[in-house]
Amino acid sequence: MSVILKLFSVAVKTFYRDRMAFFFTLIFPFMFVIIFGFVFGTGSSGVDSKLLVGIVSPERSLYEIVNGMENLEAKKFESIGDVREAVLTGKVDAGIIYDDNKIRVILNLATIQRNPFSRMLGETVADHLTKRNIKIDKVIDLKLSAIDPGRVITTQLGYMIPGVVAISIFNGALFSMISIFCDYKKRGILKRFNVTPIKGYQFIIGMILGRFIFIFFSATVLLVFSQLIFKIQFNVNWILYLITVSTSILGMMAFGILISGIFNEPSVASNIGSLLMTIMIFFSGVYFPLDFLPRYLRKIGSLMPLGYVAKSIRISAGVENGSINSILMTSLIMIITFFVLVFIFGTKAFKTE
Amino acid sequence: MRTLKLTNYIFKSLARDKLDLFWLLIFPVILLMILMLIFPSLYEPKNITFSITLLSQKGTFSEIIEKVFGELSKGENRIFQLLVLPDSRDNLIKEIEKLKTRKINLVVEIPENFDTQMLNWFMLKSFGMTTSPPCINIYSLKHDVASESAYLTVKNILQKLELEFIKKVGYELRKIESEPEIVGTRATFSYIDFIYPGIVIFVIFMTGLFGIGLDLTWLKERGILKRIYVTAFPKSKFITSYIISKLYLIILQVTLITLMAKFVYKTTINPLSLPFIGYTLLTILCLSSLGFFLASVSKSTTSANAISQILNFPLQFLGGIYFPVVGLPWAIRWIVIINPITYLASGIRDALGIMKSPYPLSITIAVPIIWTIVCLIFTLKRFRMEEV
Numbered sequence: 001m002s003v004i005l006k007l008f009s010v011a012v013k014t015f016y017r018d019r020m021a022f023f024f025t026l027i028f029p030f031m032f033v034i035i036f037g038f039v040f041g042t043g044s045s046g047v048d049s050k051l052l053v054g055i056v057s058p059e060r061s062l063y064e065i066v067n068g069m070e071n072l073e074a075k076k077f078e079s080i081g082d083v084r085e086a087v088l089t090g091k092v093d094a095g096i097i098y099d100d101n102k103i104r105v106i107l108n109l110a111t112i113q114r115n116p117f118s119r120m121l122g123e124t125v126a127d128h129l130t131k132r133n134i135k136i137d138k139v140i141d142l143k144l145s146a147i148d149p150g151r152v153i154t155t156q157l158g159y160m161i162p163g164v165v166a167i168s169i170f171n172g173a174l175f176s177m178i179s180i181f182c183d184y185k186k187r188g189i190l191k192r193f194n195v196t197p198i199k200g201y202q203f204i205i206g207m208i209l210g211r212f213i214f215i216f217f218s219a220t221v222l223l224v225f226s227q228l229i230f231k232i233q234f235n236v237n238w239i240l241y242l243i244t245v246s247t248s249i250l251g252m253m254a255f256g257i258l259i260s261g262i263f264n265e266p267s268v269a270s271n272i273g274s275l276l277m278t279i280m281i282f283f284s285g286v287y288f289p290l291d292f293l294p295r296y297l298r299k300i301g302s303l304m305p306l307g308y309v310a311k312s313i314r315i316s317a318g319v320e321n322g323s324i325n326s327i328l329m330t331s332l333i334m335i336i337t338f339f340v341l342v343f344i345f346g347t348k349a350f351k352t353e
Numbered sequence: 354m355r356t357l358k359l360t361n362y363i364f365k366s367l368a369r370d371k372l373d374l375f376w377l378l379i380f381p382v383i384l385l386m387i388l389m390l391i392f393p394s395l396y397e398p399k400n401i402t403f404s405i406t407l408l409s410q411k412g413t414f415s416e417i418i419e420k421v422f423g424e425l426s427k428g429e430n431r432i433f434q435l436l437v438l439p440d441s442r443d444n445l446i447k448e449i450e451k452l453k454t455r456k457i458n459l460v461v462e463i464p465e466n467f468d469t470q471m472l473n474w475f476m477l478k479s480f481g482m483t484t485s486p487p488c489i490n491i492y493s494l495k496h497d498v499a500s501e502s503a504y505l506t507v508k509n510i511l512q513k514l515e516l517e518f519i520k521k522v523g524y525e526l527r528k529i530e531s532e533p534e535i536v537g538t539r540a541t542f543s544y545i546d547f548i549y550p551g552i553v554i555f556v557i558f559m560t561g562l563f564g565i566g567l568d569l570t571w572l573k574e575r576g577i578l579k580r581i582y583v584t585a586f587p588k589s590k591f592i593t594s595y596i597i598s599k600l601y602l603i604i605l606q607v608t609l610i611t612l613m614a615k616f617v618y619k620t621t622i623n624p625l626s627l628p629f630i631g632y633t634l635l636t637i638l639c640l641s642s643l644g645f646f647l648a649s650v651s652k653s654t655t656s657a658n659a660i661s662q663i664l665n666f667p668l669q670f671l672g673g674i675y676f677p678v679v680g681l682p683w684a685i686r687w688i689v690i691i692n693p694i695t696y697l698a699s700g701i702r703d704a705l706g707i708m709k710s711p712y713p714l715s716i717t718i719a720v721p722i723i724w725t726i727v728c729l730i731f732t733l734k735r736f737r738m739e740e741v
Contacts, residue, residue, distance in 0.1 A: 110677035122531030141488040159496040291499035
């Protein structure tokens with residue numbers, strides 16, 4: 001036991017001293033939270049950003065209509081040239097020019113990219129004006145109730161952060177296994193340990209435990225710090241979180257062991273890992289929604305383990321609804337996969353040395 | 354002659370490293386393919402079918418809504434996959450649960466007495482009296498793009514229906530037409546036109562950071578530069594060969610990306626146009642200098658790798674290569690402002706008529722030039738070939 005504990009403490013220290021591992025496990029996810037959190041729609045305030053619309057109209061009614069519409073804010077302009085220039089330079093998101101029987105909506109590319117439905121802005125405003133001309137504001141009152149998918153009301157950023165935690169787990173677990181099963185082997189470290197009285201299983205347990213604790217710590221720090229910095233509300237079910245994060249680390253480690261088993265050369269394994277990570281970041285639904293992708297791509301997305309890990313952490317953090325049974329089933333599959341693979345490739349790694 | 358020989362040698366040694374070749378040549382192509390799979394569907398959603406539950410009532414107006422939704426749920430290009438249920442508390446709870454587990458995208462509830470309220474509303478209106486209009490309840494799921502889009506679609510359809518109802522009860526409508534105009538871009542715009550110059554900047558950035566910065570540090574760390582320094586081969590000729598070999602690589606990268614963009618994704622951009630060539634050269638100058646700067650400040654490949662990674666993501670994602678970066682708080686806006694990629698990406702897109710730059714063209718040229726000068730001065734002062 002003391003051998004395992006010693007190896008465990010060495011593994012923690014090594015991971016902490018390894019600048020690249022430290023960067024990718026702790027700093028990199030933080031950078032992603034900050035960049036994507038601010039770029040995509042909602043900032044720390046949790047208020048969805050409004051479209052600022054420049055208005056050129058002889059009547060005040062258009063200004064009032066636009067100001068009264070959901071997620072729009074009107075700003076008056078004196079001339080068509082001014083509003084056009086403001087749209088072009090991004091000072092306003094859109095411009096509306098009204099000349100009594102026709103409206104012209106000016107949009108720029110950035111607005112369309114930020115809000116694809118801004119293309120419908122013209123028709124919506126025209127319908128409002130048509131009704132206003134017969135002194136009708138609305139015939140049907142649409143009452144929208146946006147249901148929070150989880151136990152707690154959170155922002156878009158709050159919904160995204162558990163996904164970033166999942167990426168951090170994937171990253172740390174995958175590369176730490178490549179390091180143990182490929183890099184250590186290549187550098188002859190396993191060989192040296194093989195001639196000491198330390199048993200193979202003691203070495204593997206000690207090393208994996210060290211990595212496990214560090215990744216768990218990093219993931220939790222990321223979750224808690226994001227909560228504090230961005231004032232996000234989570235309602236973490238800590239028991240479920242413990243189960244989810246622990247089994248996710250093991251599951252992702254299994255993935256790393258598998259890659260190390262297939263590609264023996266550390267640089268190749270690590271590059272395959274990086275490529276897989278890029279693909280998973282795009283297709284796991286953490287940053288970009290999969291709903292609008294072609295059906296075959298959604299199918300590919302549904303095969304990404306990162307997507308399941310992200311969903312499980314979202315459920316544990318209380319920002320998504322889901323059955324606990326499905327989380328436990330996913331966790332069980334991850335544990336079994338981990339133990340089977342660590343047994344097969346662990347034995348193989350020490351035997352070949 | 355010897356310079357050319359050395360250039361070819363350096364380039365060949367790079368070409369033999371399969372991993373470097375993969376990340377610098379093949380990966381940008383893969384990235385372009387991934388971006389072209391994801392972003393066009395986000396910006397111009399096509400062929401989407403939203404799963405909607407309509408909790409309906411009996412009555413003329415409710416049945417018209419039901420009929421319109423039914424029509425939109427037919428055929429191959431249907432907008433909705435519709436389930437119509439009678440409105441009841443139980444059905445509502447059940448459907449909201451389905452919404453929460455993402456089995457459906459939206460619940461539209463026509464409440465009890467909707468038709469009566471509708472008739473009352475029109476009757477009172479005809480007497481010049483006003484009352485609050487009848488409501489339709491819509492339940493969407495937060496943080497779910499498909500649900501939010503389904504809501505906007507339903508809202509648009511119901512707004513059109515409002516006009517039909519108004520006409521039906523005898524009002525004369527003077528329809529106001531709307532005409533959209535997209536400014537700062539060409540009429541034939543597509544996402545590939547936006548992303549292609551961005552990917553060109555990305556590959557040059559990768560070569561600058563990793564192909565030059567990391568590579569030179571590695572050569573320095575392994576003592577290769579020191580060994581070259583003590584030979585009779587002139588230092589200036591070595592540097593010239595090194596730069597030309599990297600130019601070979603960049604030409605290869607840009608050609609590969611251009612072929613993909615032109616023949617696979619049919620970009621309308623002319624890669625031989627003066628603005629494209631001009632900004633590409635400016636990008637090479639600026640981002641290669643950044644690579645030399647990195648090699649001057651890094652003592653080892655580990656530190657060079659760490660610095661590259663720290664610079665890589667913020668500069669790449671906050672430079673507007675993949676999506677416009679607007680409306681950011683000052684906490685990170687300063688990175689956008691000092692980032693040379695911001696100006697290169699805006700400048701090249703503006704010059705090609707793809708997207709108007711928020712900065713004057715002179716600034717988009719001046720800032721990268723200032724970066725180039727600062728990086729090169731720093732490199733000349735700090736970089737020592739004999740240093741290990």
